[in-house]
Amino acid sequence: MKFYKCLECNSVGDHNFSSYDDGEYGEALWTEYSETLDCDNCHNNETISGNIDDLREIIGIENWSKFIEVEKIQETKIDETKSLIEKSNTNNDLPLRETLGLHPNVESKLKEKFIFDSIIGAVPQWFESTEDEGKHSFTIGDSTFYFDSHRWLTPILHELRSHCEERMSQWISDLPLFLSSTARKDITQDITMFWLNRLNKNIDWYKFIAYAEELLFRTYENIPVSINLLISPIETGQADITESSVQKFIDPLATSMQTYLKVDSNAQFISYEQINWSQIEDTAGYKFNPEFLQPFASTLEDQQYSFHVTIKGDILIMSSFGLVASRRKGRWHIYDTSTLKNCIGDIAGDYRIGCNMFEVLLDLSYKRHGALIIYDPNHDVISNIVNKESILSNNPDIDLPRSMLAPSVTSISMGSQNMSQRKKRVLLELASMDGSVIFDDNEILSFGAMIQTHPSAGSHAGARTTAFESAYLYGGKPFKVSSDGDISLRFSKGSGQISFL
Structure with missing residues (x-):
């Protein structure tokens, strides 16, 4: 019986055949089949379709993108597994590696995706895209991965891309059997050394x-x-x-x-x-x-x-x-600060907002304090706030603490060229409160705001991420900082999100 492995975290899962056990397979002993694969570890998911026979063997599936079919990993003791892995590495023992669930095709695909993710993660403004939308690509082993940026690559970023292409075969060769954060650090440090030497x-x-x-x-x-x-x-x-x-x-x-x-x-x-x-x-x-x-x-x-x-x-x-x-x-x-700044401006839809937010996001990230700040130029998000008392202007239901602070807070203008009107340090403190800060070009609209979950937001690990997705779906431009410093921006192109530190 086959199993599936998640290409994101390497977890192995069982197929769900319950809807087909009582089905009629007919004279051909097969029937049409579809299933949504869901990784219990990282919640990666994908719907596959094909055919299934009366022995519950799935056939005819050609387009796996997030998972791959594997044999079940044998249950062995940890010490025995380590010994087998060492033996398989030393002797290049193919049958033994397959017993461990380490089929060469699986290994190569995982390594190729790992290297691509490491490269994209090292350059904040790059994000994964599709063949139709991506302006750029990396060929890693037998796979081609597409990526994009909101701005054209500068000459130095073109050089960096060429360096990555030159280093691909060495990176693949150097990767350990089990991919780890240390392996990712080695790749990103190689990229950084090229960057620093170029400077x-x-x-x-x-x-x-x-x-x-x-x-x-x-x-x-x-x-x-x-x-x-x-x-x-x-x-x-x-x-x-x-x-x-x-x-x-x-x-x-x-x-x-x-x-x-x-x-x-x-x-x-x-x-x-x-x-x-x-x-x-x-x-x-x-x-x-x-x-x-x-x-x-x-x-x-x-x-x-x-x-x-x-x-x-x-x-x-x-x-x-x-x-x-x-x-x-x-x-x-x-x-590459100039293009990163411009990319954030493009995502926000306003150059000044992007420049001002870049500085704010860096400060929040290094404070290690989670925050959600939403640019709402058309007031699409502010109308979907649950706690209406958090709205600052023209609001008879505003609560006492906010009514006290409103004259000082509403004057913050993130779209202003005048740096003093940003009151960045005040904004940083407001952003550290529970809830989100919502602003337009001229003023702060709300702070400590709780956003109604959008019907299409789906399920996410954490209220801040759900609010982040909901704000985007309502029409806002959300900027999220996690409690461990990750910065996330949401947009419509490619993968729809960039995350960086």
Whole structure:
């Protein structure tokens, strides 16, 4: 008997034959068959159709996209399974690998999709698409995957795409038998190294990242070690901060957001500095870094980079133009800030809204506080709020706390060119409350709003995700930040969503 394996999480499931057990198969001993496969682990689902015979063998199914047919994995003890896997790897034992449910075709498809997802996940503005809609594609092994972006690829992103194509065969070869977050980190780090070397090939990025990896395992007085470095390639230092004897000594230094070690392109020490309050600028234009890095954004000069390992285990790299790369939750991401900003503007349907929201989303993400903010230019969502007392303007039923705050809150204008009218810090606090913040071009319409679930929203893991989907279906432009920092935007093209950190 055949089983099916989910290509998203590798879980194996049983077919549901209950509707066919009592059916008439006729003289041909087969009948038409359809079934909705549903992964119990990740809730991936897909409807398949074909024929089924009287021995309950499914035949004639040609288009599997989210699942694949496999033999049942044998139930063996963990130690026995490890031993069998090691033997199958060492001897390339095909029958044994099939016994374990590791058919070569299944393995290759899983690896190909894993690599594609790793690439798309590393570049925030790229999203999976279809052959009909996708402007770009990657051929990985025997499979072709299509992707798209709301903006044309810049020359440097074209180079990045070419680098990925050149590395495909090596990535496939290097993937372990069981795909893991470590394997994904290795692929995304390869992509990030190309990106950083393309920005400045004179900096020893391998050394800095290896140093950061080491710091992630270090503590000082039982507190994770963090550090801020300012890399100045045009200067020359004298002592290597990555030396073990030096590392231990400087562990408690350069940890606040106004102190740093200045180093050269090879991590040689230059000086130990602080950033004065008078140096920190609240820029008049759009900025592309989380607010806690603003002291460094105010300090960086052309061709300088700041390099940060945070107490939460994030690694961030920033130039004078904004964030260029980060590693969060074990995965690397690269930022082509100009096109990412424009893509968010395209999704929102308004350039200024997109630029302002990019900054807000980064701040919420690094605060690790979940939020749902909805741009509602045509007031399609505001009419579907359950708690009407949360509506701020022209509302006789507004509750007392909101009536107190309304004069200060409604004046927030996310569509304004005047940075002071955004009141970003007030908006960040409002977004951290339960419910959603809803705004149009000129004002905040509601905060702490509970959105009526749309009839077509479906079931989702979490009220915020359900509200996110409902807001989109009502006609709004929702921006969601999860409690662990993931940023999600919803739109109509391709996969319909981008998610990034």
